[in-house]
Amino acid sequence: MTTPPHSASGPRQAIALAGNPNSGKTTAFNRYTGARQHVGNYPGVTVEKKSGTAHVDGCEVTLMDLPGMYSLSSYSPEETAARQALVTERPGAVIDVVNAGVLERNLYLTVQLREMGVPVVIALNMMDEARAQGLRIDAQRLEELTGIRAVPAVARTGEGLEETLRAALDLAEKTGGRAAPLQISYGPDLDAALNEMTPVVEQAGLFTDTYPARWTALKFLECDEEVLRSAQAAAPEIAARLRRTVDKTTAHLRSTVGVDPEAVAADYRYGWIRSLLRQGVLDVADERKNRIDFSDKVDLVLTHRFAGPLFLLAVLYGMYYLTIEVGDYPLSLVEQGFAWLASTADEMLPAGPLKSLIISGIIAGVGGVLGFVPLIMIMFMLIAILEDSGYMARAAYMMDRIFRIFGLHGASIMPYIIAGGIAGGCAVPGVMATRTLRSPRERLATMLTLPFMVCGAKIPVFLLFVSIFFEKHKALTMFMFTLAGWAVALLAALFMRSTLIRGEASPFVMELPPYRWPTVSGVLIHTWERAWQYIKKAGTIILAISVLIWAAMTYPGLPDDREAFYEAQRSLLEERLAAVAPAGAAEDAKKDDAAGRQDTVPVTPPDKTAGDAKSADGAGVPEDAAERIQEQIAELDNAKSAEALRSSYAGRLGTAMESVTSPAGFDWRVNIALIGGIAAKEVVISTLGTAYALGEVEDDNTSGLEHYIRADKSWTMPKVMAMLLFTLLYSPCFVTLTVIKQESGKWRWLFFSFFFNLGLAYCAAVAANQLLSRF
Amino acid sequence: MAEVISLCDLHRGQTGVIAAIAAGGEMGRRIRDMGLTPGVEVTCLGRAPLNDPLALRVMGFTLALRNREAGYIRVTA
Numbered sequence: 130m131t132t133p134p135h136s137a138s139g140p141r142q143a144i145a146l147a148g149n150p151n152s153g154k155t156t157a158f159n160r161y162t163g164a165r166q167h168v169g170n171y172p173g174v175t176v177e178k179k180s181g182t183a184h185v186d187g188c189e190v191t192l193m194d195l196p197g198m199y200s201l202s203s204y205s206p207e208e209t210a211a212r213q214a215l216v217t218e219r220p221g222a223v224i225d226v227v228n229a230g231v232l233e234r235n236l237y238l239t240v241q242l243r244e245m246g247v248p249v250v251i252a253l254n255m256m257d258e259a260r261a262q263g264l265r266i267d268a269q270r271l272e273e274l275t276g277i278r279a280v281p282a283v284a285r286t287g288e289g290l291e292e293t294l295r296a297a298l299d300l301a302e303k304t305g306g307r308a309a310p311l312q313i314s315y316g317p318d319l320d321a322a323l324n325e326m327t328p329v330v331e332q333a334g335l336f337t338d339t340y341p342a343r344w345t346a347l348k349f350l351e352c353d354e355e356v357l358r359s360a361q362a363a364a365p366e367i368a369a370r371l372r373r374t375v376d377k378t379t380a381h382l383r384s385t386v387g388v389d390p391e392a393v394a395a396d397y398r399y400g401w402i403r404s405l406l407r408q409g410v411l412d413v414a415d416e417r418k419n420r421i422d423f424s425d426k427v428d429l430v431l432t433h434r435f436a437g438p439l440f441l442l443a444v445l446y447g448m449y450y451l452t453i454e455v456g457d458y459p460l461s462l463v464e465q466g467f468a469w470l471a472s473t474a475d476e477m478l479p480a481g482p483l484k485s486l487i488i489s490g491i492i493a494g495v496g497g498v499l500g501f502v503p504l505i506m507i508m509f510m511l512i513a514i515l516e517d518s519g520y521m522a523r524a525a526y527m528m529d530r531i532f533r534i535f536g537l538h539g540a541s542i543m544p545y546i547i548a549g550g551i552a553g554g555c556a557v558p559g560v561m562a563t564r565t566l567r568s569p570r571e572r573l574a575t576m577l578t579l580p581f582m583v584c585g586a587k588i589p590v591f592l593l594f595v596s597i598f599f600e601k602h603k604a605l606t607m608f609m610f611t612l613a614g615w616a617v618a619l620l621a622a623l624f625m626r627s628t629l630i631r632g633e634a635s636p637f638v639m640e641l642p643p644y645r646w647p648t649v650s651g652v653l654i655h656t657w658e659r660a661w662q663y664i665k666k667a668g669t670i671i672l673a674i675s676v677l678i679w680a681a682m683t684y685p686g687l688p689d690d691r692e693a694f695y696e697a698q699r700s701l702l703e704e705r706l707a708a709v710a711p712a713g714a715a716e717d718a719k720k721d722d723a724a725g726r727q728d729t730v731p732v733t734p735p736d737k738t739a740g741d742a743k744s745a746d747g748a749g750v751p752e753d754a755a756e757r758i759q760e761q762i763a764e765l766d767n768a769k770s771a772e773a774l775r776s777s778y779a780g781r782l783g784t785a786m787e788s789v790t791s792p793a794g795f796d797w798r799v800n801i802a803l804i805g806g807i808a809a810k811e812v813v814i815s816t817l818g819t820a821y822a823l824g825e826v827e828d829d830n831t832s833g834l835e836h837y838i839r840a841d842k843s844w845t846m847p848k849v850m851a852m853l854l855f856t857l858l859y860s861p862c863f864v865t866l867t868v869i870k871q872e873s874g875k876w877r878w879l880f881f882s883f884f885f886n887l888g889l890a891y892c893a894a895v896a897a898n899q900l901l902s903r904f
Numbered sequence: 905m906a907e908v909i910s911l912c913d914l915h916r917g918q919t920g921v922i923a924a925i926a927a928g929g930e931m932g933r934r935i936r937d938m939g940l941t942p943g944v945e946v947t948c949l950g951r952a953p954l955n956d957p958l959a960l961r962v963m964g965f966t967l968a969l970r971n972r973e974a975g976y977i978r979v980t981a
Contacts, residue, residue: 199937200933202937234965237939387924388925389932392936396942425966428959428966432952434953437952437953526968527952529952530954634972636931636969637973638931638935638938638967638968640938641968
């Protein structure tokens with residue numbers, strides 16, 4: 130019996146996965162770890178950090194999935210994070226997933242990994258596609274020439290993956306996580322400079338326990354910001370000495386060949402790769418050159434001058450349709466589930482503040498958020514399909530010219546659409562979808578402007594007012610507001626990009642990956658990962674906020690004398706009811722009474738009780754009287770809850786704010802509704818309902834509220850326009866704000882988003898109200 | 905008939921060899937990271953519906969870049 134070389138004893142080995150975007154790295158990672166993944170963030174940046182557990186020969190291996198990157202420079206957060214992870218977490222070895230069809234470019238990262246002294250095993254992925262393209266790759270020869278183990282693999286089917294992992298473990302065992310760095314020539318000028326600088330770095334011991342000395346010298350020559358900064362902090366004198374050599378070399382190269390050392394180093398790396406490939410590693414069959422492959426043919430149609438944009442529109446509409454229409458079924462199931470939960474809690478719990486907290490605070494609040502989960506999952510699934518198939522990159526390619534005018538990026542289109550660009554999205558997944566944008570400034574501008582879109586939660590508010598005041602042009606008006614959302618978002622982006630987030634447009638250099646069928650497991654893992662993050666983060670925060678809002682709208686409650694007044698009124702009415710109605714109806718009224726105390730959550734609508742009384746009795750005259758009294762009781766209860774709301778903390782705030790909001794035409798009712806809407810826009814309608822003494826108003830059943838608003842003569846056209854513009858533009862809901870904080874990594878942007886949008890909305894509302902009042 | 909032109913002026917289906925790249929800093933690095941270095945053969949595959957960006961075939965993959973970026977690159981065609 131021999132123990133395998135990498136036995137289960139000793140610490141668990143860690144292996145990292147590196148590779149270009151679209152190299153199939155994620156597919157390989159999913160294959161290795163299945164659902165055993167952990168998703169987090171790298172410290173301080175919003176680059177996703179994934180790790181998981183893989184099994185080989187009966188032992189467990191920790192697998193780190195480094196972000197997809199083309200090189201190991203430190204320009205993008207992904208690259209910096211990956212480099213940090215390689216140094217601080219010290220994986221035993223790195224599996225470099227390489228797209229065999231684009232070997233030349235993919236090996237560029239391999240070279241950089243080896244320059245750093247990282248032990249590497251190459252997974253020559255997509256060998257099947259490469260073969261089909263007429264490429265013959267000699268893995269053996271590659272290994273001989275470079276000393277790097279190269280294993281042919283097909284990550285989709287899992288072919289070769291186990292062998293790769295085994296090779297990586299062996300390498301980790303042998304090297305202990307550090308191998309002799311690859312040394313290639315960067316040409317006479319740079320080599321001379323390196324020979325001069327390397328001993329200096331070595332003697333000073335500058336980063337020598339983390340990086341090879343020659344690598345540090347090379348990064349100095351390449352003007353690597355990160356290395357320069359930390360060297361300056363650690364050893365300013367040595368840094369100055371090294372910089373003198375760098376300056377001399379740079380000046381020399383600029384005057385002789387007209388380029389920077391950085392470019393020279395890159396040229397030599399590519400040169401090294403090319404000579405490698407020519408020495409029998411890569412053999413290209415002649416037919417490849419003239420062969421128009423499948424993707425090119427598809428692109429002839431899908432990015433065609435006229436057909437391309439039309440198809441894009443169809444795709445976007447299709448996504449919108451699927452999410453909203455199909456998502457409605459699971460959405461109503463979840464809603465029904467929570468309604469059942471609320472009614473069960475209503476039966477089980479004794480009346481009192483605890484019951485009110487659980488039903489109106491927790492269940493209503495958390496239910497409102499979780500209700501979105503099915504919708505979000507469908508949305509994420511469709512996005513995952515678009516991403517994995519390669520179409521997303523084409524959408525960005527086609528839209529880039531338009532988005533660029535506003536300081537954005539072609540890839541901004543998807544987040545905008547998801548946030549409600551075709552009405553009915555949600556800003557939360559929209560903000561998360563900005564992760565596909567690789568340029569930080571454009572990403573931030575997209576993230577901060579997409580809450581202006583007409584998201585699904587704003588729609589009920591629009592529908593209510595539009596069906597009252599724009600009866601004849603409902604669809605057109607809704608469409609105009611959707612357009613207004615786009616216009617404001619784009620103009621705000623332009624404003625931010627020329628003030629706060631000013632700066633050069635990031636270069637648009639993007640790979641258009643070949644079209645591929647997305648794998649089911651890949652799409653599902655992607656979808657679940659993102660949905661779970663939403664459930665977890667949004668769920669905990671919305672819970673706290675819901676309780677807060679509930680408390681603000683419930684306490685301090687009515688003063689004792691008013692409470693006594695309503696009690697007296699009610700018992701008066703009940704006595705009269707008992708006098709006219711038979712015993713059964715009076716019983717019902719008692720029950721209704723218990724519910725009535727539950728100020729904002731009436732359980733049985735009054736008219737239903739009245740209907741029961743009718744069927745039970747069947748007599749003529751007393752039934753009418755009973756019904757009238759029942760109605761009076763209901764009205765009394767509503768008046769009481771409206772007064773309780775007005776005297777609650779939220780109500781007082783709304784009243785206090787009237788002095789500020791009167792230029793926009795908003796009274797205390799509108800104020801509280803809009804304050805509530807900051808928690809979640811759905812709350813606007815229900816709060817407005819409570820404020821108009823209706824008890825609870827369901828989103829889709831606003832006819833009662835409609836009636837009240839029609840009757841309220843203060844709702845003039847200027848006020849309506851002000852209200853709608855305000856709703857469209859004002860602060861994103863709390864969940865969105867938290868996600869903005871999470872994705873931008875800074876509290877600053879949460880506050881900015883809150884105040885900027887609020888300010889903009891206020892100005893727009895006041896302007897609309899004042900200007901329209903002149904006519 | 906070899907003449908040096910800007911990469912932007914390459915028309916659809918035309919192939920050229922990169923002669924020089926005049927971009928430094930982040931843009932230069934991004935361009936080089938994608939494999940665009942002197943001596944590499946590029947073929948123009950076409951342009952986006954609004955004429956910008958353009959799509960290139962480089963070393964077996966498709967790369968999209970804006971005219972602005974392409975303007976820094978000179979090719980022999």
